[in-house]
Amino acid sequence: MHADHSGKKQAREEGVIARKLMARAQAENAYAEGEAILEVRDLVKHFPLTQGIVLKRQVGAVKAVDGVSFDLHKGETLGIVGESGCGKSTVAKLVTHLEQPTAGTIRYKGEDITRLSGRALKAVRRNIQMVFQDPYTSLNPRMTVGDIIGEPFDIHPEVAPKGDRRRKVQELLDVVGLNPEYINRYPHQFSGGQRQRIGIARGLALRPEIIVADEPVSALDVSVQAQVVNLMAKLQDEFGLSYMFIAHDLSVVRHISDRVGVMYLGKIVEIGTDTEIYEHATHPYTQALLSAVPVPDPEAEEGRERIVLEGDVPSPANPPSGCHFRTRCWKAQHRCVVEEPLLIVPENFTDTAGDEPVHHPSACHFAAERASVMPPAEG
Numbered sequence: 591m592h593a594d595h596s597g598k599k600q601a602r603e604e605g606v607i608a609r610k611l612m613a614r615a616q617a618e619n620a621y622a623e624g625e626a627i628l629e630v631r632d633l634v635k636h637f638p639l640t641q642g643i644v645l646k647r648q649v650g651a652v653k654a655v656d657g658v659s660f661d662l663h664k665g666e667t668l669g670i671v672g673e674s675g676c677g678k679s680t681v682a683k684l685v686t687h688l689e690q691p692t693a694g695t696i697r698y699k700g701e702d703i704t705r706l707s708g709r710a711l712k713a714v715r716r717n718i719q720m721v722f723q724d725p726y727t728s729l730n731p732r733m734t735v736g737d738i739i740g741e742p743f744d745i746h747p748e749v750a751p752k753g754d755r756r757r758k759v760q761e762l763l764d765v766v767g768l769n770p771e772y773i774n775r776y777p778h779q780f781s782g783g784q785r786q787r788i789g790i791a792r793g794l795a796l797r798p799e800i801i802v803a804d805e806p807v808s809a810l811d812v813s814v815q816a817q818v819v820n821l822m823a824k825l826q827d828e829f830g831l832s833y834m835f836i837a838h839d840l841s842v843v844r845h846i847s848d849r850v851g852v853m854y855l856g857k858i859v860e861i862g863t864d865t866e867i868y869e870h871a872t873h874p875y876t877q878a879l880l881s882a883v884p885v886p887d888p889e890a891e892e893g894r895e896r897i898v899l900e901g902d903v904p905s906p907a908n909p910p911s912g913c914h915f916r917t918r919c920w921k922a923q924h925r926c927v928v929e930e931p932l933l934i935v936p937e938n939f940t941d942t943a944g945d946e947p948v949h950h951p952s953a954c955h956f957a958a959e960r961a962s963v964m965p966p967a968e969g
């Protein structure tokens with residue numbers, strides 16, 4: 591009796607949150623360009639490590655995401671960059687509610703959406719969509735392109751009533767630069783770049799406000815990568831989308847990102863505008879990544895320093911004490927072993943020319959610019 595009552599109460603509350611979120615999403619100008627529509631604070635995801643087959647015992651935890659905070663502003667692209675295993679995909683899954691966080695909060699348009707269920711979750715999911723990395727495995731080979739792109743309408747029939755679906759799917763094909771007549775074809779009949787366009791069309795079907803793209807171009811040839819990134823930039827303008835764009839190297843996100851966050855072992859170690867990160871990086875890890883960014887002009891390449899990081903990323907099940915990066919850092923000192931650096935704007939600190947104060951946060955006790963590793967500014 592009591593359980594039934596609380597179940598009804600929960601359903602009612604979910605309904606209220608769902609309606610609030612839908613109403614806000616529909617109020618076109620409720621959120622102006624540049625306002626934070628997503629606020630992530632102290633997000634943590636630990637995956638338990640267990641031993642034993644019958645009686646499973648927890649013997650530790652993989653600290654995939656270990657205290658991540660950032661804002662995503664309306665209409666912007668936030669690039670998230672870092673080596674394999676640093677927790678980028680897990681952040682993406684937490685934001686899109688494919689995983690539940692161990693701790694921390696996610697607010698969407700001011701509303702706490704961290705632990706939603708039922709109708710409220712459905713409403714949020716409609717507005718925060720994911721585009722996956724691998725266009726070869728993320729599309730069901732037995733479904734036609736029309737069915738793949740139209741599948742989200744099964745869950746949200748209010749967006750496209752049955753009789754209107756074919757037209758909507760054809761519109762989406764057109765929007766992503768594919769021939770609307772291909773609606774009955776199967777994924778294997780398309781190239782890698784075209785398949786990623788199909789994935790993007792599917793992500794757009796419910797007219798979300800936020801798209802979380804997890805390495806959307808990493809599986810594609812370099813020549814095709816630029817086309818897909820350009821398409822995403824065009825769609826962003828057309829639909830006023832906000833993107834979280836995940837990649838493992840800095841060169842991919844440079845063209846599209848307004849701001850970039852650099853992740854290492856479950857934490858953001860530096861975050862700033864594209865100019866701050868690409869021209870005034872102060873964290874040694876960001877500098878190492880920047881030094882590996884290829885530049886086409888051999889003259890510009892001359893005199894640039896290449897920082898080669900020793901060893902692999904340590905296991906997130908057993909990260910180093912203090913600063914997680916210290917085991918691979920040439921600046922590491924005793925302080926780095928005992929004191930974890932906070933992600934803060936370094937105090938009284940100016941750029942390499944000594945005239946501009948540095949304004950962006952960097953989680954390093956010895957944050958400082960190193961001009962010799964920066965790739966030249968984009969022309």
Ligand SMILES: Nc1ncnc2c1ncn2[C@@H]1O[C@H](COP(=O)(O)OP(=O)(O)OP(=O)(O)O)[C@@H](O)[C@H]1O
Binds near residue numbers: 653
């Ligand atoms: N479901 C899970 N169970 C246990 N460990 C997991 C799970 N998902 C991810 N991990 C671990 O969490 C860490 C972070 O993984 P994640 O996939 O988020 O990293 P990533 O930076 O996206 O790497 P990649 O680019 O290789 O996908 C890794 O050590 C990974 O093995």
